[in-house]
Amino acid sequence: MTALAVDLGSSSGRIVAGTLIDGRIDEVEVRRFPHQARFVDGYLTWDLDFIWSEVVAGLREAFSRFPHAVSVSVDTWGVDSVCLDDDFKPVVPGRAYRDERTIRTHTAFRSRLSDEAAWAATGIAPATINTANQLFAYLHEEPGAAADTAHVLLLPDYFTYLLSGQVGWSRSHASSSGLCAPGANEFNDEVFEALGIPRDWFGDVSPEHSVVGPCTVEGLEHLTVVRAGAHDTACAVHALQRDVTQESYFLSCGSWSVLGVLRDEPLLSRAAYELGLTNEARGDSGLRPLFNITGLWILQECQRQWREAGQSHDIVELIRMAEAAPSLGVTFNPDEPQFALPEGMVDRVRDAVAAEGVDAAALSQGDIVRLVLESLAARYKRGIEDLTALTGAPATQLNLMGGGSRNALLCQLTADALGIPVIAGPNEASALGSVLAQLEITGHLDPAERNDVIGATAHTVEYRPAS
Ligand code: LFR
Numbered sequence: 001m002t003a004l005a006v007d008l009g010s011s012s013g014r015i016v017a018g019t020l021i022d023g024r025i026d027e028v029e030v031r032r033f034p035h036q037a038r039f040v041d042g043y044l045t046w047d048l049d050f051i052w053s054e055v056v057a058g059l060r061e062a063f064s065r066f067p068h069a070v071s072v073s074v075d076t077w078g079v080d081s082v083c084l085d086d087d088f089k090p091v092v093p094g095r096a097y098r099d100e101r102t103i104r105t106h107t108a109f110r111s112r113l114s115d116e117a118a119w120a121a122t123g124i125a126p127a128t129i130n131t132a133n134q135l136f137a138y139l140h141e142e143p144g145a146a147a148d149t150a151h152v153l154l155l156p157d158y159f160t161y162l163l164s165g166q167v168g169w170s171r172s173h174a175s176s177s178g179l180c181a182p183g184a185n186e187f188n189d190e191v192f193e194a195l196g197i198p199r200d201w202f203g204d205v206s207p208e209h210s211v212v213g214p215c216t217v218e219g220l221e222h223l224t225v226v227r228a229g230a231h232d233t234a235c236a237v238h239a240l241q242r243d244v245t246q247e248s249y250f251l252s253c254g255s256w257s258v259l260g261v262l263r264d265e266p267l268l269s270r271a272a273y274e275l276g277l278t279n280e281a282r283g284d285s286g287l288r289p290l291f292n293i294t295g296l297w298i299l300q301e302c303q304r305q306w307r308e309a310g311q312s313h314d315i316v317e318l319i320r321m322a323e324a325a326p327s328l329g330v331t332f333n334p335d336e337p338q339f340a341l342p343e344g345m346v347d348r349v350r351d352a353v354a355a356e357g358v359d360a361a362a363l364s365q366g367d368i369v370r371l372v373l374e375s376l377a378a379r380y381k382r383g384i385e386d387l388t389a390l391t392g393a394p395a396t397q398l399n400l401m402g403g404g405s406r407n408a409l410l411c412q413l414t415a416d417a418l419g420i421p422v423i424a425g426p427n428e429a430s431a432l433g434s435v436l437a438q439l440e441i442t443g444h445l446d447p448a449e450r451n452d453v454i455g456a457t458a459h460t461v462e463y464r465p466a467s
Contacts, residue, residue: 002069003438004062004223005431006055006159007232008076010096010255011036011300013051015058016428017066018435020445024456025435027428030065031058037096044099044342048082048090052162059220071438072215073228074159075235075430077255078176078280079131082158083138083201084151088167091145092138094155098342101137102128109136113194116273121191123182123266125278127292129340130178135197152201156230163225164213168206170230175281180205182266184281208234208283209441228437229283233258233290236401238283238433239426241454247393249384250288251414252429253404255297257334257376259383260290267390275386276335283437289390291383294334296404299372301345312365319409321366322373328363330356331375370409377413384418397421401429405461415463426458 002019014032018025033054037044055074063069083091095101102109106128115126124130131154139146153161154173161167175184179191185205192199208227215223229235236252242262252258266279267289279289299318307313312321332339332352339348349368350360363371384395397420404410405424415422426432436453439445445453 001439001444002066003435003442004059004066004069004072005228005434005438006059006072006074007235007428007431007434008051008074008156008159009232010077013054014428014431015055015062016431016435017062017069018432019066020439020453023449023453025432025453027432027435027457028065029428030062037098040093043093043101044096046080046094046096048094048158052159055159056217059217059223063220063223069223070444071224071226071442072163072220073226073434073438074156074163075228075230075232075434076156076159076173078173078231078233079129079134080155081131081134081152081177082155083145083149084153085148086150088151088161091148092142095134095138097129097134098340100341101141102133105137105140106133108140109133109195112136112196113191117194118178118191119273121188122178122180123268123279124176124178124180125276125292126178130176132178132191132195132197136195139196149201154230160212160225160227160230163215163217163220165216166212166225167203168212168227169202169204170227171205171208172234172281172283173230174205175279176231182268182279183287184279207285209437211441224442226438226441228434228441231280232430234281234283234288235431235433235437236429237262237288238437239429239454239458240399240401241451241458246396247391249387249395249398251380251398251400252402253295253400253410254402255295255300257293257295257380257404258290259293259380259387260288261387261391263287263289263391269390272390275390277386277390283433289387291386293376293379293383294339295376298334298339298345298349299369301342302349302368302372305344305346306365318365318369319407321364322369323409325364325366325370327374328353328358328367328371330358331371331378334375334379373407373410373413376410377417380414381417395420397423400424401426403427411461411463415465419465421465422463423460424463425460426454432457
């Protein structure tokens, strides 16, 4: 039985066909396409038409190769949404969360909803990238477009709408918006009111692991559209092999480092707020309290700068240089806001350690890559210490999924920093999690067998801490 996962990351999208055969998932990446936010009319913008054309082309190709495919589900990165008119057509191009408009309107936002009030109302860490902040900026900077807006769909739900004609607000993605009550089972009307965001732009939160309806795109009518987990990180944690006897700590490691733990209830203490914890939802009815840490984006941006300067930028080569480079003995804090912004990253990294007395101008590419990876590992150590203090449950291992699981140096540095084994893999965790959830939703996989199927499918590597 085959399910099709549309997994859209902020630098590439992929369409994956996953077939359950002999207790494991046979995954075929049918199509992969790079994409990137660009400035259009002064705003950092996604090319939604391009992404949609790639999704349709990928699904058609997948369906012709896997004519017995039964379902499709879309997951995307978090917090972005699409503002639509009465006819469900975008009013403005899809805005990207890294745009600085929310920094410009942050003071006004806070005067309407303080950080503490936002946390109390949502259980979500206040952050300028949140959907709430983006819509507030939209209302302030583009009042004309806002006046023409009748509906707002979260990004994966926009593509689900294009596939099925059905509207909804998927819980896992809605949870990261900063617009839901803690636990993310409903939107919090008080937040809308405080910020002046029209409540009727949104409907009710849609529970996931649910069926949406038949696909209405020509040639794909045999597929059933489902909500398998609209947020990529929610899908990724669905592909996590759970040890029910222990807390499951995870690190979903891509452009972002999403470090968290699986729980049924949100963690809402004062300490959780002060540490910057955020309570996001899983595709099933559970939660995933976590820290959103700026992750391999820092390295990706360095690679971009080096490529533009005609220097080596191949990741395998860079890691080899980093392995040969000595540790500088200092790290920087990836949470600092300058590391979340595009461009000029090599200089930002140099500046950060120059302040520590390092001769920054002399740093080689290998030095910089090692410094970035050691800084991430140090941040993960602090994050696991904070999470275990909040849950009261020790971490005995860390499951590290996503693209970063292929970075052996990062995995080893993380195991060394944490002093516990790191179980690296699966690499394409979001697509695998989507396929698993889809097979469960359509009745082709018993959730009780999920762990065994993950074990038979995922190629995991264990990194033990250096003693
Ligand atoms: C990862 C991710 C994170 C979210 C970030 C921004 O792709 O979805 O979970 O915090 O992107 O949306």
